[in-house]
Structures are given as C-alpha cells and as structure tokens.
Amino acid sequence: MPNHASRRSLLSAAAVAAVAAAGAAASALPRRAPGGPYRRAPGPAGGEAPERLMARMSLEEKVGQLFVTRIYGHSAAAPDPADADTFRAELGVRSAAELIARYHPGGVIYFGWANNIRSPRQVAELSNELQRTARAEGAGVPLLLSTDQEHGAVNRIGKPATQLPGAMALGAATGGGAEAAADGARRAARIAGAELAAMGIRQDYAPVADVNVNPANPVIGVRSFGADPRAVAALVAAQVGGYQSAGVAATVKHFPGHGDTDTDSHVGLPVMRHTRAEWEELDEPPFRAAIEAGVDAVMTAHIVFAALDPAGDPATLSRPIVTGILRERLGFRGVVVTDSLGMAGVRQTYGDDRVPVLALLAGCDQLLNPPDLGLAYRSVLAAVRSGELTERRIEESVLRILELKARRGLLADPLVVPARVASTVGTPEHLAGADALAAGTTTLLANTGGLLPLDPVRYPKLLVTGADPASPTGTGGPPTTVLARELGALGFTTTALPGERAVAAAPDHDVVLVCTYNVPEGDSAAHELVADLVAAGARVVTLALRNPYDPARLPPVAAALAAYSWTDGELRAAARVIAGAHRPTGRLPVPVPGRWPLGHGLTY
Numbered sequence: 205m206p207n208h209a210s211r212r213s214l215l216s217a218a219a220v221a222a223v224a225a226a227g228a229a230a231s232a233l234p235r236r237a238p239g240g241p242y243r244r245a246p247g248p249a250g251g252e253a254p255e256r257l258m259a260r261m262s263l264e265e266k267v268g269q270l271f272v273t274r275i276y277g278h279s280a281a282a283p284d285p286a287d288a289d290t291f292r293a294e295l296g297v298r299s300a301a302e303l304i305a306r307y308h309p310g311g312v313i314y315f316g317w318a319n320n321i322r323s324p325r326q327v328a329e330l331s332n333e334l335q336r337t338a339r340a341e342g343a344g345v346p347l348l349l350s351t352d353q354e355h356g357a358v359n360r361i362g363k364p365a366t367q368l369p370g371a372m373a374l375g376a377a378t379g380g381g382a383e384a385a386a387d388g389a390r391r392a393a394r395i396a397g398a399e400l401a402a403m404g405i406r407q408d409y410a411p412v413a414d415v416n417v418n419p420a421n422p423v424i425g426v427r428s429f430g431a432d433p434r435a436v437a438a439l440v441a442a443q444v445g446g447y448q449s450a451g452v453a454a455t456v457k458h459f460p461g462h463g464d465t466d467t468d469s470h471v472g473l474p475v476m477r478h479t480r481a482e483w484e485e486l487d488e489p490p491f492r493a494a495i496e497a498g499v500d501a502v503m504t505a506h507i508v509f510a511a512l513d514p515a516g517d518p519a520t521l522s523r524p525i526v527t528g529i530l531r532e533r534l535g536f537r538g539v540v541v542t543d544s545l546g547m548a549g550v551r552q553t554y555g556d557d558r559v560p561v562l563a564l565l566a567g568c569d570q571l572l573n574p575p576d577l578g579l580a581y582r583s584v585l586a587a588v589r590s591g592e593l594t595e596r597r598i599e600e601s602v603l604r605i606l607e608l609k610a611r612r613g614l615l616a617d618p619l620v621v622p623a624r625v626a627s628t629v630g631t632p633e634h635l636a637g638a639d640a641l642a643a644g645t646t647t648l649l650a651n652t653g654g655l656l657p658l659d660p661v662r663y664p665k666l667l668v669t670g671a672d673p674a675s676p677t678g679t680g681g682p683p684t685t686v687l688a689r690e691l692g693a694l695g696f697t698t699t700a701l702p703g704e705r706a707v708a709a710a711p712d713h714d715v716v717l718v719c720t721y722n723v724p725e726g727d728s729a730a731h732e733l734v735a736d737l738v739a740a741g742a743r744v745v746t747l748a749l750r751n752p753y754d755p756a757r758l759p760p761v762a763a764a765l766a767a768y769s770w771t772d773g774e775l776r777a778a779a780r781v782i783a784g785a786h787r788p789t790g791r792l793p794v795p796v797p798g799r800w801p802l803g804h805g806l807t808y
Contacts, residue, residue, distance in 0.1 A: 331404025393446025657784025
C-alpha cells in the first residue's frame with residue numbers, strides 16, 4: 205500500500221513552515237503566458253546554421269536525430285567480441301559505427317555496464333571516434349554524447365574523475381547559509397561539467413529537480429536536494445548555471461516531479477497523488493527555476509499524475525503535461541527528453557512500437573534508449589509516412605536538438621583533445637574542491653552526553669561494522685574499510701568487522717561505529733545489530749550512508765550522523781567530524797518523521 209502516512213507526517217509540524225515559504229516563493233515567480241519568451245543560456249557560436257543543416261537532411265536522418273541510444277564497448281569500430289555479440293543480439297549491428305550508419309542517431313548515452321567507460325582518456329578517444337563516424341555519414345551531424353553523472357548515488361564515471369557530493373549532501377551544506385549552499389552546488393556542477401566536456405560528453409542528465417517528500421520513495425531519495433521546494437529550486441538553478449557555464453547541457457528531471465512516489469519507475473508505473481495545488485506548491489518550483497535559469501533540456505518522468513492528466517498515461521506520453529504544462533504554462537522552448545524508454549513505467553500499457561510515436565505526439569524531442577532501436581526507428585518513420593506524425597512535427601524537434609548542439613559548440617567542432625584530459629579531469633584543484641564541499645555536508649543528528657568528537661586518547665580503539673553496500677564507481681573499497689582507514693589516519697586503532705562478528709568483538713573496543721544503509725521500518729538486520737551492541741554495553745555511533753531516515757528506525761544510540769552517500773569524499777568528511785578534525789555544519793534537507801525537523805543539525 206502507498207505510504208501516505210509517511211508523506212503526510214513529513215509535511216507536518218516543522219516542515220509546514222518551510223513548505224509554506226516555498227509556496228510563497230513559487231507564487232512570486234513570474235507566470236509565463238503560453239508561448240512567452242524562453243531565456244536560453246548563451247553558448248559558443250560557429251558552425252553551420254541549424255536550419256541549413258536540417259535542410260540537407262533526409263527524412264531518415266531527421267528521424268534518427270530524435271534517438272539517443274546506448275552502445276556497447278570501448279571503441280566505435282572495434283568492440284571486444286563479447287560487446288559485438290551483445291550489439292548483434294540487442295541492436296542488430298556489430299558496432300557503434302554500423303549503428304550510426306544505419307540509424308543516424310542524434311546522440312549516444314554512455315554506461316559503465318555497457319563497457320563504454322574504462323578511463324577518462326579512453327572515453328575522450330571513444331567520443332572522437334563516434335564523432336568522426338557521424339561526420340562521415342549523410343549530412344554529417346555531430347552526436348550529442350551524454351551520461352547520468354549526478355554524483356553521489358548515481359555516478360557513471362569513477363576515479364580518477366573527481367567524485368563530488370550528491371544532491372542531498374549538497375542540500376545539507378547549509379551551515380553557511382542558503383547563498384553559500386547554492387554557490388557550492390554551482391561549483392560542484394562547474395567541476396563536473398568541465399570534466400565531462402573534456403571527455404567529449406556534452407549533455408548530463410542532471411540535476412534532479414524532484415522534491416523528496418516521501419521517506420519511502422525507492423528511487424529518488426538522496427538524489428534529490430531535499431524536501432523544501434524553495435531550497436531545491438535554488439540549488440537546481442545553481443547547478444544548471446554551473447554545468448552550462450562549463451559547456452555541458454544540463455537536463456533537469458523528472459518532470460512533472462517524482463518526489464512523492466513509492467514505486468520505482470524502472471520496474472513499475474508510479475502514481476503521484478498530489479492535487480494540482482500541491483503540485484504547484486511542491487513540485488513545480490524547481491522546474492520553473494531551472495527554466496528561468498536557461499536550462500537546455502528537461503527529462504520527463506514515467507509516472508501517472510492524475511491531477512495534471514486524468515487519462516492515466518505516463519507523463520512521458522501525456523500531451524496535457526508535456527505540451528500543455530511544460531511548453532505552454534512554463535514557457536519551455538528547449539529540448540524535452542524522455543527518461544529511458546526501456547523502463548517498465550512507460551512500457552506497461554503500450555508496446556515498444558507505439559511508445560516512441562506517442563512520446564513525440566505528447567511533445568517530447570529526444571527518445572532516450574529504446575530497448576529495440578530498430579523497431580522504434582521504423583515505427584516513427586511509419587507514423588510519418590502514414591500521416592499520424594507530420595514531417596513538420598519531426599522538424600520541430602530536430603531543430604531544437606540542432607540548436608542545443610549549436611549552443612554547446614558541437615556544430616563548430618565536436619572533437620576533444622585526449623592528450624589534454626589529464627589537465628582537467630581529477631586535477632588536484634578539483635579534488636581539493638570536492639573535499640571542501642564534502643566537509644560541509646556531514647550532519648550530526650544526535651550526540652547523547654557529548655560523546656562526539658571522539659578523543660583518541662580516551663577512546664583509542666574503534667570497531668567499524670554494519671552495511672557495506674556495493675561501492676559507487678571509483679571508490680576506495682567497502683565503506684567500513686574506508687572509514688577504518690580514514691579514522692586510523694586520525695590517530696585511532698581501528699578494526700573493520702562484519703556484523704555477525706562485531707557483537708562478540710565489541711567489549712574489546714571503546715566505541716563501535718555502525719554503518720547503515722536504507723534501514724526499513726520494523727525489524728531488520730540493522731535494528732538487530734544495533735540492539736545487540738547496545739545490550740552488550742557498547743558505545744554505539746551510527747552513520748547513515750544513504751537516506752538520513754535510518755536513525756529513526758533503530759534503537760537509541762550515543763550518537764548518530766548522516767553522510768548521504770558512501771563515496772570516499774563523504775566518508776572522509778564523516779571520519780573527520782567523528783574525530784573532531786572538522787566541526788559538523790550539515791543541516792537536514794529533509795525532516796525525519798518523529799525525530800528531527802527540516803534544518804536540524806548539531807555541532808560542537
């Protein structure tokens with residue numbers, strides 16, 4: 205059953221004041237008349253004019269421009285045999301070069317699981333290979349290369365690229381005030397954008413503009429900046445500016461808002477139950493702020509939002525939502541990209557042949573990662589030839605896509621210099637910047653009796669245990685191992701043990717640090733571990749590695765902190781707070797029902 209009680213409790217008490225203020229701020233934003241002006245961020249000039257380029261394209265090339273597809277392997281023309289086999293099985297071609305020649309895609313999305321990413325220099329070389337291949341085909345339109353580099357929980361390119369705090373961590377960095385938090389978010393996006401651009405990636409599917417007001421949300425959570433629409437709007441706008449100042453198209457997602465769902469759209473079709481008034485107050489402000497900031501692209505959500513369109517179609521396929529609200533109410537004139545068309549949320553009602561056609565009829569421009577590219581491509585061509593879609597409608601989307609490519613400098617010169625990648629990606633300056641940003645994110649939620657900061661003279665022996673989730677790309681190992689190493693460097697004698705051995709070892713240690721990861725309500729392994737440690741007389745400190753709601757679902761302990769992510773930077777920052785090498789300044793960007801209000805955070 206949907207967890208409405210959790211959402212309502214989250215919006216109650218201390219959260220109400222923040223939401224009311226956010227609603228007032230949203231109301232103060234200008235309401236655009238349909239067809240009103242859209243302020244795009246300036247970009248590089250040069251290259252062939254988009255209109256002239258489109259005039260040289262065949263219908264087949266125009267339709268191809270609408271698609272952003274996955275590829276397999278690290279090379280455009282010579283993938284490894286296993287990747288070539290996957291290409292043949294899924295896409296009916298043997299390589300990215302053959303795919304480009306056959307389907308003329310407008311873009312390619314990089315994934316680690318598709319073996320596209322080995323190192324920053326290799327990515328730059330792959331980008332150049334793909335661009336040279338596209339330039340040699342037909343009208344020679346450059347590709348828009350993209351990825352999901354949100355940082356934090358969703359991070360495609362690991363070390364040596366700079367690993368930055370994710371959205372909710374940046375949302376917690378308000379100890380210096382809202383303006384300082386926005387400046388930090390902007391700096392993070394500028395670093396990320398500069399590194400992506402150096403690798404030839406000119407579109408990032410970030411930042412997330414969803415307002416996370418449901419603790420049970422299984423897919424957004426820490427990917428959101430928080431629960432206060434006004435704060436989220438400011439941070440989203442800041443990141444749009446940061447990415448695009450670095451030459452990368454920002455893509456805010458997931459319109460019209462995915463923050464109060466209890467189903468993952470990768471595996472099901474979520475339903476948003478907000479009223480129209482709640483949507484205007486809670487979900488709309490970050491998207492409106494992004495559009496005001498000149499965002500290049502908006503990604504749609506595969507969710508049903510009955511208050512905005514009672515027909516029951518996913519927002520991606522809803523003309524009232526994509527055209528009526530995003531285009532006409534909000535005045536957005538940039539590129540609308542679907543979320544992945546391989547996700548279950550958009551495939552439950554219609555077949556893979558109908559989904560891309562319906563998305564275009566709704567008003568979308570880019571069709572992201574259809575499961576069967578050949579079927580999707582042929583279906584759109586057939587819809588044009590049958591008259592269901594007009595060529596003029598196709599050209600509207602193609603022109604928006606080409607204008608985005610022109611703004612990002614791709615029509616002038618899409619190539620990068622692989623030999624220079626190391627002078628931008630993972631530089632000492634960027635790494636120091638990431639550490640400085642992470643230092644302000646750790647949130648001290650509870651500190652009974654002033655146990656923290658720990659003194660290595662009084663409490664020399666630390667035991668680290670608990671959750672060891674699969675590490676985000678490019679981390680230094682399991683979280684318990686990283687924390688033990690970082691705390692050891694700060695003067696403690698540390699041991700990392702799995703939970704089943706930690707209870708027996710606890711009496712031989714002065715303090716036990718328990719890592720938690722998305723603790724469910726009710727009985728759980730984490731609850732049992734903490735209860736057993738407390739019963740054994742251990743001094744227990746918990747560290748929530750992902751969602752900050754964990755401590756409310758555990759027995760009371762001596763101290764509790766939230767890190768919002770388990771990348772090395774966040775873990776290093778948490779270790780320094782625990783040891784007193786850095787003062788905690790993070791503030792909760794979401795309320796924790798029954799325990800702490802929005803904005804809570806202790807210090808010393």
